[in-house]
Amino acid sequence: MAVVSQVITPEVLTTRRPTGALLRSSLRLRRTQIGLGLVLFILAIAIIGPHVAPHSGSDFVGTPNSTSVPGALFGTDHIGQDVWSRFLHGGLTILVLAAASTALGLVLGIVVGLIAAYSRNVVDDILMRLMDVILAFPQIMLALVAIATVGPNPLTIILAVGLTTTPRVARVTRGASQPVVERDFVAAAEAIGVPRFRILLSEIFPNVLSPLLVEASLRLTYAIGLIAALAFLGFTTNPGAADWGLMIQENYIALTVQPWGVVLPVAAIALLTVGTGLVGDGIARAAAGIDRSRGAG
Amino acid sequence: MTTARPAIVVDRLQIGIQGSGLDIVNDLSFSIAPGEVLGLVGESGSGKTTVGLALLGHARRGAEIKGGSVRIGDIDVLELDMAERQRLRGRVISYVPQDPASALNPALRIGTQLREILDTHNYGKNGEERRARVAEMMREVALPDTGRFLHNYPHELSGGQQQRIGLAIAFACRPRVIVLDEPTTGLDVTTQAHVLDTVRDLATAHGVAALYVSHDLAVVGTLASRVAVMYAGRIIELGPAGEMFQASSHPYTQRLIVAIPHLTGGRELVGIAGHAPSPGRRPPGCAFEPRCTFAIPQCREAVPDLRPIAEVHDVRCIRAEEVRLQAPTRSGEIPRDGSVKTLQPVLSLQGVHAGYRRKTVLHEINLDIAPHECLALVGESGSGKTTLARSIAGLHGDRWGIINFNGTPLAKVARTRPREIRRSIQYVFQNPYGSLNPRRTIRQIVSQPLEVFGTVKGDQIDRRVAQMLERVSLTAAYANRFPDQLSGGERQRVAIARALICEPSVLICDEVTSALDVSVQAAIVELLHSLQRDLGLSMLFVTHNLPLVRSIAQRVAVMSNGRIVELGGVAEVLENPKAEYTSRLLSDTPSLELALETAAVS
Numbered sequence: 038m039a040v041v042s043q044v045i046t047p048e049v050l051t052t053r054r055p056t057g058a059l060l061r062s063s064l065r066l067r068r069t070q071i072g073l074g075l076v077l078f079i080l081a082i083a084i085i086g087p088h089v090a091p092h093s094g095s096d097f098v099g100t101p102n103s104t105s106v107p108g109a110l111f112g113t114d115h116i117g118q119d120v121w122s123r124f125l126h127g128g129l130t131i132l133v134l135a136a137a138s139t140a141l142g143l144v145l146g147i148v149v150g151l152i153a154a155y156s157r158n159v160v161d162d163i164l165m166r167l168m169d170v171i172l173a174f175p176q177i178m179l180a181l182v183a184i185a186t187v188g189p190n191p192l193t194i195i196l197a198v199g200l201t202t203t204p205r206v207a208r209v210t211r212g213a214s215q216p217v218v219e220r221d222f223v224a225a226a227e228a229i230g231v232p233r234f235r236i237l238l239s240e241i242f243p244n245v246l247s248p249l250l251v252e253a254s255l256r257l258t259y260a261i262g263l264i265a266a267l268a269f270l271g272f273t274t275n276p277g278a279a280d281w282g283l284m285i286q287e288n289y290i291a292l293t294v295q296p297w298g299v300v301l302p303v304a305a306i307a308l309l310t311v312g313t314g315l316v317g318d319g320i321a322r323a324a325a326g327i328d329r330s331r332g333a334g
Numbered sequence: 335m336t337t338a339r340p341a342i343v344v345d346r347l348q349i350g351i352q353g354s355g356l357d358i359v360n361d362l363s364f365s366i367a368p369g370e371v372l373g374l375v376g377e378s379g380s381g382k383t384t385v386g387l388a389l390l391g392h393a394r395r396g397a398e399i400k401g402g403s404v405r406i407g408d409i410d411v412l413e414l415d416m417a418e419r420q421r422l423r424g425r426v427i428s429y430v431p432q433d434p435a436s437a438l439n440p441a442l443r444i445g446t447q448l449r450e451i452l453d454t455h456n457y458g459k460n461g462e463e464r465r466a467r468v469a470e471m472m473r474e475v476a477l478p479d480t481g482r483f484l485h486n487y488p489h490e491l492s493g494g495q496q497q498r499i500g501l502a503i504a505f506a507c508r509p510r511v512i513v514l515d516e517p518t519t520g521l522d523v524t525t526q527a528h529v530l531d532t533v534r535d536l537a538t539a540h541g542v543a544a545l546y547v548s549h550d551l552a553v554v555g556t557l558a559s560r561v562a563v564m565y566a567g568r569i570i571e572l573g574p575a576g577e578m579f580q581a582s583s584h585p586y587t588q589r590l591i592v593a594i595p596h597l598t599g600g601r602e603l604v605g606i607a608g609h610a611p612s613p614g615r616r617p618p619g620c621a622f623e624p625r626c627t628f629a630i631p632q633c634r635e636a637v638p639d640l641r642p643i644a645e646v647h648d649v650r651c652i653r654a655e656e657v658r659l660q661a662p663t664r665s666g667e668i669p670r671d672g673s674v675k676t677l678q679p680v681l682s683l684q685g686v687h688a689g690y691r692r693k694t695v696l697h698e699i700n701l702d703i704a705p706h707e708c709l710a711l712v713g714e715s716g717s718g719k720t721t722l723a724r725s726i727a728g729l730h731g732d733r734w735g736i737i738n739f740n741g742t743p744l745a746k747v748a749r750t751r752p753r754e755i756r757r758s759i760q761y762v763f764q765n766p767y768g769s770l771n772p773r774r775t776i777r778q779i780v781s782q783p784l785e786v787f788g789t790v791k792g793d794q795i796d797r798r799v800a801q802m803l804e805r806v807s808l809t810a811a812y813a814n815r816f817p818d819q820l821s822g823g824e825r826q827r828v829a830i831a832r833a834l835i836c837e838p839s840v841l842i843c844d845e846v847t848s849a850l851d852v853s854v855q856a857a858i859v860e861l862l863h864s865l866q867r868d869l870g871l872s873m874l875f876v877t878h879n880l881p882l883v884r885s886i887a888q889r890v891a892v893m894s895n896g897r898i899v900e901l902g903g904v905a906e907v908l909e910n911p912k913a914e915y916t917s918r919l920l921s922d923t924p925s926l927e928l929a930l931e932t933a934a935v936s
Contacts, residue, residue, distance in 0.1 A: 221769035222779075224729050225829075228748045229783050229836065230756045243773035 063323035072315025079309040083128030092119040094126040094279035102295040111297035124301040127279035135260040141199030146206025154214035168204035176201040189272040213245040247324045254317030340365035341543035347402035356613040366543035373558030377851040381567040391419040425455045427511040428504040434496035438488040445484030471502040494525035522714040527922035552924040566621035573647030583649040583658035593856035595881035597925045605857025688733035708873040710883040713893035727761040760833035764845040766825035770817040777813040802831040823854035
């Protein structure tokens with residue numbers, strides 16, 4: 038009961054580690070539980086899927102765009118491959134690419150944001166104006182230009198999505214760090230000459246973790262959507278292979294006769310993004326102290 | 335106490351935490367006569383603000399008024415519904431909050447805000463009368479009543495002016511009762527003195543009963559005719575101001591009084607060990623018993639009754655008669671070492687200037703600090719004393735002039751100073767809530783300098799941390815806690831331990847007690863004093879609290895507008911100030927002795 042503690046004393050209010058407690062209290066929210074369930078469900082499909090699929094991703098099992106092929110649960114796609122098998126095979130790439138590019142964007146963004154906030158001088162201006170330049174272009178456009186120029190190999194996709202995620206993370210990190218930088222414990226560390234990178238890492242960074250957790254889940258949501266969109270536009274790591282984004286593109290013409298080829302990947306991507314979104318929202322609400330007294334949201 | 339019918343009578347007020355059986359405030363009864371000021375004194379967490387709000391029939395979020403009555407004339411505030419209470423507030427009873435800057439709406443001109451209260455309660459007959467009342471109010475609180483001034487936004491006013499506006503709004507509809515919740519806490523002594531005068535004049539002139547909530551006994555002593563002392567949600571002593579200070583009969587009141595620094599005659603300050611119990615942890619007997627030197631087994635059995643010990647003087651202690659006989663006497667002068675000036679100074683400032691961008695805030699500062707000496711740096715906010723302290727510590731790079739440490743000039747920024755110098759000069763910050771990283775354990779915080787300087791390694795670190803924690807009267811058990819599990823006083827001790835672990839020769843203390851309660855302040859000053867004596871530290875003690883200087887420093891430098899206006903021995907400066915500024919500062923400082931004298935005369 039947070040409200041009650043306010044009236045008593047600060048010691049009752051917090052007798053725990055802040056970040057761990059934030060995650061725990063966010064897990065008490067219904068929305069976080071649902072979100073986490075959805076993410077784990079899609080994750081399970083992507084990881085276990087390839088092992089339980091009845092066919093490989095490229096086997097031809099019947100006539101194209103048919104819904105009634107024996108042994109093919111959800112029918113065949115535009116060239117006669119098994120939709121169910123391609124769906125089970127197609128999730129891993131998108132998840133791995135999304136996770137890797139988000140991680141890249143987070144690391145770079147946090148570093149840039151911390152340095153910008155702590156330097157408080159011309160370095161801050163240069164870094165943040167640079168970020169603004171990247172921000173000025175839509176994320177998908179920059180990613181398309183990069184991939185069209187270099188070619189769609191996994192590394193390019195991760196770099197393109199990761200680098201375009203960086204400025205967004207950097208802004209949030211800088212914003213959250215600015216008030217922390219002004220606090221006396223940072224001055225106390227400066228006064229005894231703690232190296233700058235130690236100040237960034239062990240004094241400032243732990244104090245901006247909460248907003249960054251929210252930002253991380255938000256960026257992951259966007260990365261999933263972006264990578265699916267790139268695949269839909271034909272930029273996949275391996276054109277013949279199964280991929281949810283690609284599946285949508287291949288089968289959307291036959292949507293009226295054979296909807297499964299589109300519905301399955303769309304549903305999976307939707308559930309995944311809704312899931313990560315809910316988790317992020319749950320953490321944000323827990324951090325803001327909303328709904329805590331009600332115990333569920 | 336006069337025979338006049340009291341303006342407000344509070345009877346057996348009980349306030350608890352919503353949804354639990356715990357009480358924040360218990361069995362609270364008092365009354366205030368028209369024109370009288372009752373001081374309600376207590377340390378953080380004693381429930382004094384909760385009481386102040388309850389008089390308006392309001393309970394903070396999570397709190398709930400569970401019983402008792404608050405009668406203003408024939409109205410029982412607590413029996414009214416919310417809408418009726420709303421109509422009462424501002425008209426019959428009004429409230430002056432602690433921080434005027436956040437209580438005034440920053441988006442509205444002050445004239446609008448003053449009119450608002452009159453319009454809400456339909457004061458007077460027409461707009462003309464209200465306009466006249468606004469002008470009258472401004473005169474009453476000694477502010478200009480011109481239209482131009484009323485056109486200002488709150489941020490265009492000084493802190494003192496803002497609080498006057500707060501007073502004007504509170505007195506606007508001529509209420510019968512007014513609750514003032516530490517209205518002068520954030521103000522400088524001079525401003526505070528003026529605001530206090532205004533409060534007293536208005537209350538007497540208009541026969542308003544005032545409840546003045548404060549943690550500062552000296553302020554209450556100069557203002558109030560009667561004083562109630564709260565501890566752990568109960569009034570433990572209630573009596574005329576003079577009696578309370580000269581013949582206090584509750585051990586807690588006595589300890590509070592000896593914790594207050596005196597302006598005349600420095601004394602060793604004595605803090606109170608331990609801290610006040612929070613609701614739910616209060617013992618079944620007397621709440622002060624665990625910290626009390628008079629405690630006997632019977633104290634633990636039941637909560638003592640509030641009983642009269644003298645005329646209009648009540649106390650909640652079973653041994654009050656014995657306690658009363660031992661009312662605190664002034665303890666002896668702190669022995670001073672007069673031979674410090676012949677030694678070569680540890681720190682020597684020559685022609686130091688400092689500024690922010692183009693604005694210069696420090697002008698031509700020349701100052702020496704001798705080994706083993708404690709030099710106090712006194713001044714009002716904005717006088718530049720913190721900038722000076724930070725310049726010495728290398729935290730304010732925008733300065734010029736020479737600062738010598740043992741004869742070698744110091745670099746402007748701490749980072750570029752040699753390791754040995756960074757270790758030797760340590761800084762303790764004003765606010766212990768900001769100076770400890772909330773995400774690190776006490777062990778990590780205290781041992782950080784050891785990592786940086788690499789002087790101590792491995793399992794020696796834990797031992798040193800434990801030693802330091804014990805040196806500042808904490809235990810090694812604190813090492814695994816996080817700052818938010820500690821009280822303000824404990825945090826400040828941790829901050830001092832972090833400085834001491836470096837084995838410094840100079841300790842710079844920047845207003846280290848200003849965020850703390852008096853009993854905690856006394857304990858911290860006690861600690862710093864013993865450290866300075868035992869370890870032979872040189873200390874620069876920055877403060878705005880003049881009486882405190884008496885208890886810790888040998889010499890004092892008075893700062894005003896970025897210049898040192900007076901420098902000399904503590905007794906010399908405080909007793910025979912040469913600078914006009916110092917005299918003014920001294921006369922504006924509320925002092926307990928002065929309160930005693932005036933109380934004795936009247």
